[in-house]
Structure formats: C-alpha cells, structure tokens
Amino acid sequence: MDIAEFGLERWFAKHEHGADIMLAESGIRSLDADRFDTDPGELGYVIPTNGEPAFRADVADRYGRDADEVLFTCGAQEANFLTFLSLLDEGDHAVVVTPTYQALYSVPESLCDVTRVPLSPPDWELDPDAVADAVRPETKLVVVNNPNNPTGRYHPEGTVRALYDIAADAGAYLLCDEVYRLLAEDPLPPAASLGPRGISTASATKSHGLAGLRFGWAVLPEELVETAWNWKDYTTISPSKFGQHVARQALGEREAAILRENRDHAARNRERVAAFLDEHGLDWYEPVGVNGFVTVPDGFADAREFCTAVVEEESVVLAPGDLFGHPDRFRIGFGLPADELEEGLARVGRCIDRRA
CATH class of the missing domain: 3.40.640.10 (Type I PLP-dependent aspartate aminotransferase-like (Major domain))
Incomplete structure (x- = not known):
C-alpha cells in the first residue's frame, strides 16, 4: 500500500500546537468528562x-x-x-x-x-x-x-x-x-x-x-x-x-439533550461567522455541521498565503483550501467555544484589514 501524505494533518501538525486558537477544528466543542460516569x-x-x-x-x-x-x-x-x-x-x-x-x-x-x-x-x-x-x-x-x-x-x-x-x-x-x-x-x-x-x-x-x-x-x-x-x-x-x-x-437517554445543546451552539456560532463574513465581503454556502468553506479575502494570492499570514501574524489556525482541491477557499471551523470563536474572528479580521 502506497498512500499519499495526509495534507491536512501535516498542516495541523506544523501549526496547531504552537498557535493560540484553532479555528479550523472540524468538530463541536468538547463536553466535560464530569457530565458522565467515567x-x-x-x-x-x-x-x-x-x-x-x-x-x-x-x-x-x-x-x-x-x-x-x-x-x-x-x-x-x-x-x-x-x-x-x-x-x-x-x-x-x-x-x-x-x-x-x-x-x-x-x-x-x-x-x-x-x-x-x-x-x-x-x-x-x-x-x-x-x-x-x-x-x-x-x-x-x-x-x-x-x-x-x-x-x-x-x-x-x-x-x-x-x-x-x-x-x-x-x-x-x-x-x-x-x-x-x-x-x-x-x-x-x-x-x-x-x-x-x-x-x-x-x-x-x-x-x-x-x-x-x-x-x-x-x-x-x-x-x-x-x-x-x-x-x-x-x-x-x-x-x-x-x-x-x-x-x-x-447515545442513550442523554443524547437528546446533548444534541439539542450542540445544535443550538453550532447555530449561534454559525450566525456569528456569517456576520463576520458579511463585514469583510466574504462568501460561503451556509453550512450544516460546524465547517464552512470560505472565499479568500482580497489582497492574498490564494488560501495558502492567507492562512499562513493568519497563523504567523495572529496565531490562529485556518485550513487552506488547496488541501481540499480549492486554493481559492479556506475552511473555517466554528464548533469551538463562543469566546474562542469571537477572539479568533477578531484576529483574522485584523489580518484581513492590514491587506485591505
């Protein structure tokens, strides 16, 4: 078996451990263990x-x-x-x-x-x-x-x-x-x-x-x-x-409450990201789940240049779209806690504004 290098995981390995905010995470924010019998x-x-x-x-x-x-x-x-x-x-x-x-x-x-x-x-x-x-x-x-x-x-x-x-x-x-x-x-x-x-x-x-x-x-x-x-x-x-x-x-009796909580969390964060995109003239297809695929801001050659600038200048990790075959887009994850999302968006916005 000869398998290709996993580009997204290598990008994360290079950047996520040293960065302040992971804004490319693909899941909902993690629940605390004390909610369960462990x-x-x-x-x-x-x-x-x-x-x-x-x-x-x-x-x-x-x-x-x-x-x-x-x-x-x-x-x-x-x-x-x-x-x-x-x-x-x-x-x-x-x-x-x-x-x-x-x-x-x-x-x-x-x-x-x-x-x-x-x-x-x-x-x-x-x-x-x-x-x-x-x-x-x-x-x-x-x-x-x-x-x-x-x-x-x-x-x-x-x-x-x-x-x-x-x-x-x-x-x-x-x-x-x-x-x-x-x-x-x-x-x-x-x-x-x-x-x-x-x-x-x-x-x-x-x-x-x-x-x-x-x-x-x-x-x-x-x-x-x-x-x-x-x-x-x-x-x-x-x-x-x-x-x-x-x-x-x-997945038992607690599931309905967990899913309701997580869906509400994702919906609130999705609305916040949508407002941010409108503020900066960016576009996405309104997503189900907690990932969106966003157009690259003006002033950057492609998503790789943009995501590199964001992580190097603002310590925020996004995922460049060339890892998914679309260099003109980047993936943003919005399942993280709301305060982290707000801080991450503010930092990304600063990076965009510097090139405006």
Whole structure:
C-alpha cells in the first residue's frame, strides 16, 4: 500500500500546537468528562472485540439493521479504513464525491483505481448523473460525505437515494460518512437504512462533542463486518473500554439533550461567522455541521498565503483550501467555544484589514 501524505494533518501538525486558537477544528466543542460516569470498571479489552452486543444492537436499531451488522471502531476514521480494506482490491474501482476529507479518497486510491466526481461552487450541488457516468463494470463502492466536509453542503434525501440506487444497480455499495448528520436540525435517514447495499460510518466525535473517546462505528452487511473485524484484529483489536462506556451514556437517554445543546451552539456560532463574513465581503454556502468553506479575502494570492499570514501574524489556525482541491477557499471551523470563536474572528479580521 502506497498512500499519499495526509495534507491536512501535516498542516495541523506544523501549526496547531504552537498557535493560540484553532479555528479550523472540524468538530463541536468538547463536553466535560464530569457530565458522565467515567468508571467502566476493569480496563481490559471490550469482549467481544467487535463491541458489546447489547450496545451494538442499540446502534443497529437506529439503522433498521441487526447487531451483527455493526462494528465498533476507534472513531469514524477507522470505520472508513476497515470498510475500504474489506471491499477494495487491485483491479477494483471506486467513485468518490469531492471535495471531502482526504482519507475518503486517499485510502481507496492506495487500493484501487478511483474516479473523483467534483462538486462545484457556490452551491456544491451533487448531480447523481455525474456519479452514474463515473461508474464502471468493476466499480465496488461509491463514497460520499453527508453533510459534506469542508463545504457544509447537506445533500437532500432524494440525491442520496439516487446514489444508493446507482450503486445497487451496479452491484456496488454506497458508503456515506455521516459524522455530522446529527448536527442537522432534521437529520436525513442514514445510508445504511436505505437497503442492504448502504453503509454508514459515524462517531461520537463531531455531533456529540466527545472526540477524546475515539469511539465510532460502521454499519454494513454482516459478511463485510466479518471481513472488517478480521482487519481490525491487526489495527486496534477492540474499541476503547472507556470510550464505549461513556458513548453508551451519550447515545442513550442523554443524547437528546446533548444534541439539542450542540445544535443550538453550532447555530449561534454559525450566525456569528456569517456576520463576520458579511463585514469583510466574504462568501460561503451556509453550512450544516460546524465547517464552512470560505472565499479568500482580497489582497492574498490564494488560501495558502492567507492562512499562513493568519497563523504567523495572529496565531490562529485556518485550513487552506488547496488541501481540499480549492486554493481559492479556506475552511473555517466554528464548533469551538463562543469566546474562542469571537477572539479568533477578531484576529483574522485584523489580518484581513492590514491587506485591505
């Protein structure tokens, strides 16, 4: 396997630890541990290593699937990784909708041939016919991220169902990375609920504010779970005992309150960022989730120059859009605490004003 360097993570590694404010974070602000019972008892492996059966059954119910069609993982990153390893091999083909999180195309590209289907600004609308045109006889997988990272575009239910039908008609699967789905006021049905060729991946990170749990899951056909579980024996073996313990609380009776709180927080911060963009003549597609893809201010050659200036002059990290294939935009994350967001925007505004 020869895999590309993960550009976004290398950018973060270079800048985020020395910067004052992380304004490119892609999740909602983290919840405090004291809101949960944090004692899981003996800190051994989760047994069985695919996840506690009753909890898997609870998660499966969300998708209209069975417990044996759920695999608990170390975040959605591992859920996607194991799914790719289970489905794709040399000689296969995958279709990936971009821009998106790099792992959703770089891992498939390390395994097989990939066709990227681009979304175009300003609306980032997904045309199912473009996906259908990209499908080949050897296509095994169609990949989409909904709501989309970095644009925040939430593709409508009809579009996702059309993608499912395209994949199913080709004997392929539709994988939908749905880590931001529950931040929507009215979440769409998950891909895994659409039929046996729908695969959903998610985690407690982005919507629930529990990144430190490193807890995620994949919902996929039982035979693929068996293959992915076999691969998992060579990665993390089992999910985190601590992560599963807290996640069970967060996805249980407390979930409605947590999601309401997080949605309200995201909405307030989104309004503040929208006002900031208006003040500075910048534009975005109003996002679902906590990421927006913003046009580069005047006075800067491209997003890389702008983001470098912001971090060097104001100690604020943004994500340059060339990391997503769009050098004329940058990603801003607005899930952080409101006071940090306010300070970060003020600093970014100073940097813009100096070039005005």
